[in-house]
Every structure is written in structure tokens, then in C-alpha cells.
Amino acid sequence: MDEHPTPGTAASRAGRAGRADGPDRPDQVLQQLLAGLTAVRDGDFRTRLGTDLPGVPGEIATVFNGMVEQLARVTSEVTRVAREVGSEGRLGGQAHVPGAAGTWLDLTGAVNAMAGDLTRQLRNIAQVTTAVARGDLTQKIEVDARGELLELKNTVNTMVDQLSAFAGEVTRVAREVGSEGNLGGQATVRGVSGTWKDLTDNVNVMASNLTGQVRSMSDVATAVARGDLSRKITVEAKGEVA
Known part of the structure; x- marks a missing residue:
């Protein structure tokens, strides 16, 4: 009996069928x-293909695994930077994805540009507002900005201008009335409203009252010095002035 089956025997067909059902069968590779x-489409980057397949299927598996690993690295870095800058308030973060190219490099660059712009803008805003809190009204927001950040920049810079004008006018009136004895001074601050307008009005009322009181006292004192004892101080006054 011939122990070696011919190509047409059942044993030969079974052998070929066994090889076709092996791990390198095309339909299994495609599955x-x-x-x-499908996993990548659904956001799952944990799936890996076996790379021990011969020929093109093995190359496909290697490329697929490399793609998934790169996607996982990009996602991890972008998520980290977004969390640090957006949620934790830790400015200056940058994404680093070794070997990124093409769209992945563009995406990483875009995220880093966004994080860099936000860092510069927010740090400049913080620097100016901190200076204002310390009484330094000489600083302005200079960093380039657009959209809502531009509105915030303009608002802060306008606030600094108004505070500077207010402080300058109040200081001038206080110096003229209190130190130089020039009565009648009034603070003029354009565009102020709310508390700043109230403060300006209060300073002006104070300066006006002091002017009226001191001038009335001066008139009476001058009259007395001239021998005129018919004059009296009639201006309204309170406290020590009264």
C-alpha cells in the first residue's frame, strides 16, 4: 500500500484544509x-494584532499596531495638556509625541500653540491685575489676543486707564486744596461710572465744602482785622469745623 497520498486523496485534501484554516488564513486576518x-473607531486603543503572521498580513499587523500606539500617545499627551491648562490651571504645558508626523504632528502643534497662547495671555493679564492690586497703574496688557480674550484685554486696559485718571485727579485736587492751599479745585474724570463716579463726586463735595468753609472763615477774619465786627461765619459746618 502506498503510504504517501496522492494530491487527490482525502488525506491530501484534509492537509490543505488544515493549512487554510490556520492563523494566516486571509479571512481570519481581515476579521x-x-x-x-472597530475598536479604534470606538476610541479603544488597547487592541493589538499579532505580528507573527507571514508576509503582507504581518506587515499590516505591524503598521496597525504602530498606528494605534501613536494614536494612544497623541491622545494621552493632548489630554494631559488640556487637563493641566484647562482644569488644573497649570500654565506652560506642552505636548510631546516622539515620532509624530503628518496630521498627528499638526494636531500636536496646534494644541501646543493653543496652550502657549493661553499661557502668555493669562500670565500677562495676571501680571497687570496683580500690579493694579498693588497700586501700580503703569502696566498694560500688551500680548496679542482675539475674541473674548481681546475683550478682556481691552476691558482691563480701560480699567487701568480710568483708575489712573481717577487717581491722578484725586491726587491733584488733594494736593491743591490740602497742601498748596489753592481752593476751588474739582476732580474731572471722563468716562467713570459706578463706584469710581461716586468716589469722584465725594472728593469734589469734600473739596467744595472745605473751600466754602475756609473762604467764609477767611472773609470774617479779614473783616475783623479791618475792624468790621458785623460779619459772622454762616456757612454750614460739622464736627471740629463747626
Whole structure:
């Protein structure tokens, strides 16, 4: 009996069928690839394909695994920077993805540009507002900005201008009336409203009252010095002035 089956025997057909059902069968490779791509589509980057497949299927598995690993690195870095800058308030973060190219490099660059712009803008705003809190009204926000950040920049700079004008006028009136004895001074601050307008009005009322009181006292004192005892101080006054 011939122990070696001919190509047409049942044993030969079974052997070929066994090889066709092996791990390198094309439809099995495609099923694995489909499962992996489906996972990636659904945001699952944990799937890997076996790379021990011969020929093109093995190359496909290697490329797929590399793609998934790169996607995982990009996602991890972008998420980290977004969390640090957006949620934790830790400015200056940058994404680093070794080997990134093409769209992945563009995406990483865009995230880093966004984080860099926000860092510069927010740090400049913080620097100016901190200076204002310390009484330094000489600083302005100079960093380039657009959209809502531009509105914030303009608002802060306008606030600094108004505070500077207010402080300058109040200081001038206080110096003229209190130190130089020039009565009648009034603070003029354009565009102020709310508390700043109230403060300006209060300073002006104070200066006006002091002017009226001191001038009335001066008139009476001058009259007495001239021998005129018919004059009296009639201006309204309170406290020590009264």
C-alpha cells in the first residue's frame, strides 16, 4: 500500500484544509483587522494584532499596531495638556509625541500653540491685575489676543486707564486744596461710572465744602482785622469745623 497520498486523496485534501484554516488564513486576518479598526473607531486603543503572521498580513499587523500606539500617545499627551491648562490651571504645558508626523504632528502643534497662547495671555493679564492690586497703574496688557480674550484685554486696559485718571485727579485736587492751599479745585474724570463716579463726586463735595468753609472763615477774619465786627461765619459746618 502506498503510504504517501496522492494530491487527490482525502488525506491530501484534509492537509490543505488544515493549512487554510490556520492563523494566516486571509479571512481570519481581515476579521482581526476589522475588530481592531472597530475598536479604534470606538476610541479603544488597547487592541493589538499579532505580528507573527507571514508576509503582507504581518506587515499590516505591524503598521496597525504602530498606528494605534501613536494614536494612544497623541491622545494621552493632548489630554494631559488640556487637563493641566484647562482644569488644573497649570500654565506652560506642552505636548510631546516622539515620532509624530503628518496630521498627528499638526494636531500636536496646534494644541501646543493653543496652550502657549493661553499661557502668555493669562500670565500677562495676571501680571497687570496683580500690579493694579498693588497700586501700580503703569502696566498694560500688551500680548496679542482675539475674541473674548481681546475683550478682556481691552476691558482691563480701560480699567487701568480710568483708575489712573481717577487717581491722578484725586491726587491733584488733594494736593491743591490740602497742601498748596489753592481752593476751588474739582476732580474731572471722563468716562467713570459706578463706584469710581461716586468716589469722584465725594472728593469734589469734600473739596467744595472745605473751600466754602475756609473762604467764609477767611472773609470774617479779614473783616475783623479791618475792624468790621458785623460779619459772622454762616456757612454750614460739622464736627471740629463747626
